[in-house]
Amino acid sequence: MAQDVLCEVSNCKYNKEGKKCGADQIFVVSHKGNKAHNSEETDCKTFEPGM
Numbered sequence: 001m002a003q004d005v006l007c008e009v010s011n012c013k014y015n016k017e018g019k020k021c022g023a024d025q026i027f028v029v030s031h032k033g034n035k036a037h038n039s040e041e042t043d044c045k046t047f048e049p050g051m
C-alpha cells in the first residue's frame with residue numbers, strides 16, 4: 001500500500017504542501033483499458049479541481 005503519494009498537480013483540492021497527496025485513497029486509471037505501456041498512459045481519476 002502506498003504510504004506517501006507525491007503529486008505535482010498543485011491545483012487539485014487534495015494536494016498539500018511538499019507535493020503530497022492528502023486523499024484517503026486514489027484511483028489511478030489507464031488511458032487504454034486496464035493496461036499501460038508507460039507512465040504517460042496513466043492518470044489519477046481522484047483529481048478534483050481546487051484552488
Ligand code: SF4
Pocket residue numbers: 005006007008009012013014015016020021022023026044045046047048
Ligand atoms: S488526488 Fe490525485 S491529482 Fe489529486 S493530489 Fe492526489 S494524486 Fe494528485
